[in-house]
Amino acid sequence: MNFQKMILTLQQFWADQNCIIVNPYDTEKGAGTMNPMTFLRSLGPEPWKVAYVEPSRRPSDGRYGENPNRLYQHHQFQVIIKPSPDNIQELYLDSLKALGVDALHHDIRFVEDNWENPSLGCAGLGWEVWLDGMEITQFTYFQQVGGIETNPVAVEITYGMERLASYIQEKENVFDLEWVNGIAYGDVFHQPEVEHSKYTFEVSDVKMLFTLFNMYEQEANKAMEQHLVFPAYDYVLKCSHTFNLLDARGAISVTERTGYITRVRNLARQVAATYLEEREKLGFPLCKKGDVEHV
C-alpha cells in the first residue's frame, strides 16, 4: 500500500467512526499534539472527534537526507476522541487491519509508555504499540493538558506514518517509500530535508532567532490580554519552533534550556486556561450538539 493510500485509508476509517477530518495546521510544530485541534480541543467538557495528518518538524532530527530513518520533518496521523470510547483499542486494531496488517501473522503489543510534553504542560498514560518489535503508534489517554486536568478524558492515537509505511512496504530507507506509483518519498521530500538540515545546523541566524523568540512571546502575551486564544496560541507555537531551531543549533546551554521551556509552558498554560473560560462564556456549544452521526 503506498503512502498516499495509507493516509486515505486512515482518513476514511476514522471518518467512518464519526471523526471530522481536518487538514494540517499551517503553523510549524513538533508534533500533531500541538495542533490546536488537539491541544485546545481536548480541554473542557465538549465532545470532540477529529483526525488529520500532521507534518511535524523536529529540527534536531535533521540528517541532511542521509539517514534512512531520521527526518527533519515526518508525518503523523493523529486521531483525537473525547470522551475516549470503551472500544478504542479494538477500533485501533481494526484500523491496522484496514491498512493490511493481519494481527494473526504479526506480533502486536501494547507496551507501557507514559507520554509527557513538559513544554506544553501535558501528561498522559498509555502505550507505544509494537508491530513485530517496531514502535508504530503512540496511544495516550490525556490526563493533563496545558496544566489542566482533562475531564472527560480524550484519547490520542498517533501513527508514525513513515515507520508504518517502511514496514508495510518493506523498505529499508524512508526515501525509497512509494508515495504513489512512480513517485517516491524522496522525490517529494529529499531536497527539503537536505536544505532544512543545512539551514538548521549551519545557516540559521541565532541572534535573529533569539529576537524572534522574544517578539513571539510578547505578541502571544498581547493577544492573551485581549483573550484572543487562537492567535495567542499561534505565537506560542512559533516560540516553540524557534526554541527548537535554537536548540538544534546548540545555541541554548543546558542551564538556559529549562528557562526557555518554562517560558513556553507558562504561555501554553495561560492559553489553555483562557480557552476554557472563553468556551464556557459561549456555553460549551458542542455539548449541546451531542454525538451526531455524520453523513
Place this chain on the structure above:
Amino acid sequence: MSKDLLFEIGLEEVPARFLRAAMQQLKDRVVKWLEQSRLSHGDVHAYATPRRLVVRVESLAEKQDDVEEEVKGPSRKIALDESGAWSKAALGFARGQGVDPEQFTFKELNGVDYIYVTKSSVGVETSSLLAEGLLNILSSMTFPKNMRWGAYDYKFVRPIRWLVALFGSEIIEMEVTDVKAGNVTRGHRFLGTEVVISDPASYVETLREQHVIVDVQERKAMIEQQIQALADEKQWKIAVKEDLLEEVLFLVETPTVLFGTFDPSFLNIPQEVLITSMREHQRYFPVLDDQGKLLPFFVTVRNGDATSLDVIAKGNEKVLRARLSDAKFFYDEDQKLQIKDALSKLETIVFHEELGTIGDKVRRIRRIADQVGQALHISGNQVESVSRAADICKFDLVTQMVYEFPELQGVMGEDYARKAGENEDVAKAIFEHYQPRSASDDAPSSIVGAIISMADKMDTIVGCFSIGIIPTGSQDPYALRRQAQGIVQIMIAHQLPLTLSQLFDIALDVHEELRDMKRTKSEISKDLVEFFGLRVKKVLSENVRYDVVDAVIQAGFDDVVSVVARGDALMQAVNSSTDDFKTTVESFNRVSNLAAKAGNAEVSEQLLQEEAEKALYTAWRAVQQPYHTALSEREAPKALALLAQLKEEITQFFDAVMVMAEDDNIRKNRLALLASLDQDLKQFADFNKLVW
C-alpha cells in the same frame, strides 16, 4: 456448604512492571476481606496477564460463620433504680444492643457487678455480601500510577473493560464504569474469542483453550523451557536476565520464543552496547557462545502462537538493524570527539543548581582524589593516574552513546579513553569509579578506581549535606545512602589505612575552598558522622549479629577497617567458644560496672596493697602495649586474645579485693585501676551490649 468464587478484572494492557505486585495485592485484599467477613474458605489462587487480574477462591462458605459475643453494659448500681426496676440507662443499653432486658445477666468485674448480654449474630448468606465486598476491593486497589478514562469518575491502573464475578455458577451482580459483571471473559486478543465461564473451577482450562495462560509460574516455565530448548538445539548460551524475563512474562498471554539474526559486522561495537540496545529498546535476550562472546543472534518472545514466526523474526531484524545502525553511528561519531572538547562541554551541564556544573564537580573530585592519594601514600605513577583519571572520569557524559543509554556511563568512557591512548589504569578507573553500582556489585578492583570512586561519592554527599539534602525515611533522591555504603565497601575491600574523619575533612576543605557553603563544616561533619555510622552498621550487620555490631560500633567506627575486624573477631569469639568466653565477658562487665563509679583513671602503683590487685595491675600493664599495637594494626583477633588473658586476674581481683575500701585513697585507687582497664576494653567494644 460451599462454592468457588471467581473474580476477574479485565483491563486494557497493564504496565508489566506493576502486574506481579497488583496480583498479590488483589489476593491479599480478598483474603483479608473474607476473614473480616467471617467467611471460611479453601485455597486462594491469584493469576495475572497483561489484560487481567484474577483471584479464585476454592470452597467459599455459602454463609458467614455464626458468632456469639458478650457485651458489657452499665454497672448494677446504675442499671437499677431505687425500686429495683431497670433504669433509663439500662433500657437504653438494651435498645442499643437490640435485646430485651430479660436477657441481661450480671457478672462481676473487679468487684463490681455489670450487666452483660450475649448477642448471637447468625451469619448471613455469602451471596448477599459479595457484590459490595468485591466493589470495595476493586476501588481500594492502589498502583504506582492511576489513570482516568472516558467520562467516568473512576481511577484505576488502566481502563476496566470487563468483569467476571461468579459465585459457583451464579453471577454476582455488580457494575463499575458502565461495565456489568458477568460470566463472559475474553480470550487472547487475536487468537481467542469471548467465552462463557460456566463455573470458577473451569476458569484456568477455559482460558487455556482461548490461548491465555493465566498462571504466572506456568507462563514463566514455558518461556524458560522454550529458551532452553532453543539454546540446546543451537548450542548457544542465552543470557536470561531475571528482570527482563519478569517483564517479558507480563507482556504476553501466550508465549512463543523465536530468534533472529543481525549483521556480524555490528560485532565491532563493544558488546555491552549491543546488549544494552537489544535489552533496553527491544526486550531481546542476547545470545553468547561458550566463552561469553556475543553472537549475531537475538531471542525474543512473541505474544501468540507459532504462526508466521518467520515474518515476525524478519520484522524484528529490521527494527534491530535500524537500532544497531544508530548505535554504530553514535559509536563512530563519539570517537571523533576529543576528550578535551568533551571536558569543556561538561562546563555547561548542571550537576545541581547549588552545586554547580559537572565541570565544577570534576574539579572538586580532582582535589579530593589527589589528597586522598597523598593520605594513602600511593606511588608516583599512581599519583599521576589518579589526577588524570579524576580529570576525565566524567567526559563520556557528553557522548551520544551515553546520552542514548545512560547506564553505559563509565563503560563507554573506559572504551573511548583506551582508544584515545589513555593509560590502562586511567581507562579502567573511569569504569570503576561508578562501582559499586548496586549493593550487590563489587568495589573497584584498582586503587586508582577506588580513590576516584570515593572522591566522586564523597563530593556528592558533602555537597548535598551542605545544602540540606540529607536522606530521611524513604526520601533519598540522590541515592546518598548507597553512595556512602559504597565508600564503606571500598575501604573494607582495599583495607585502606584511612579514617572516615580524614575523608570528611578532605572533602569539606575542598568544598569550603571552591564554593560558598551555607552550613558550617562542623555542622556538616556532625551529620556525616551520624549518617556514616548507620551505613557502617548496615555493612557490619551483613555478617555479624546485631548486638555484636552495637558493641563494636560503640568503641568507634571512624576506622572502618578496624571496626569490621573487631566485629568479625568478636562474632567469632561469641560463636566458637561457649562458657569460657562468656565468663571472660562477664569479668569485663564487672570491671565496667564499677569503673563507672571512678572519679579518674590515674592509678598509683604505691597505693596497690593486696596481692590480687597488684597481680591485675601487672598483668594489665604487660598486655597493654601489645594490645594497643594489635589494635592499631587492626589485628583484632590478637587484640581480643590479649584482653581475654586478663580474665583470671580480674576474677581473682573481685574474689579477693574489697574495692569499696574504707580508706578514701585506696578505694579511689582501686576504682581508678578498673577505670583505666575499662578504657582499654572500650577501645575494642562495649562488651555490656552483648546479649547471651
